[in-house]
Amino acid sequence: MSLSLINERPLIWAHRGGRSLAPENTLAAVRKGKEAGADGWELDVQITRDGEIILLHDLNLLRSTNASVHPVFVDNPPAFPWRFTLAEIKQLSADIFPRRFCPPKYERKPWRAMPENLAEDLRIPTLATALELSRDLGMWVNVEIKDLSKAVPQSLAGNIVEKVFEVIRTQKMDDQVIVSSFNHDYVRECKQIAPHILTGALTEHNFEDDPVEVVRKAKADAWHPGYRCLTEDKVEAVRDAGFAINPYTVNEVEDMKRLTAWGVTGLVTDYPQNA
Structure with missing residues (x-):
């Protein structure tokens, strides 16, 4: 797969894998x-107590897993991932749909301990597992490193960037990833560790600073802004400065069409099936 695709049409990034699906x-x-036609997907990474890199968006396990009722986690609050080992976290079920995405026929399961035979x-x-599958599927991966600088002990979070790159190298995914973060110190560290790997500087929807200067200061290759306050001029x-731009989280078809006409290089969406 080649980034030359961005010259033909925006790449479609399935947000957190395509969480409407x-x-x-x-x-x-x-x-x-x-299956829905995404070129790649965006995922979020954090660290466990034993230093393993896992996929998780929130800074705790409560919303997207059954940690609120699982005995290992109920008996040992709070349910921060960095307080538990990978083996403990693997006991959880992530089979939880947010209510706004819950398909009409999807049976919302009671939040209980995971059955022994739950699929991996x-x-x-x-x-590592996510990148291995992505390589097999031929998909790009946008690896967002969550900002753990204030939420996790430095003894764990201090080397998360290095650990992420160790996994990327081991899985031989250097040419199929973009590493991004809201913590631009992480982004700069990425370039120090692996200058050849693409990076993205994440910013919020209400971002008002000069994006070109922000991306340059972060030593990034792309700007990943919230789309709501994005303008054609920005x-x-x-693009004129030579950077890619991949706005998030673009779920309405009309917004996708407008941003495509403006020349964005990618669209991060919960609905890749509609892009």
């Missing part, structure tokens, strides 16, 4: 995203 940040989601596709995966300025 399957539980977010699971292997089930990326399979569904691929519906557990919290490691980054898109043009970023």
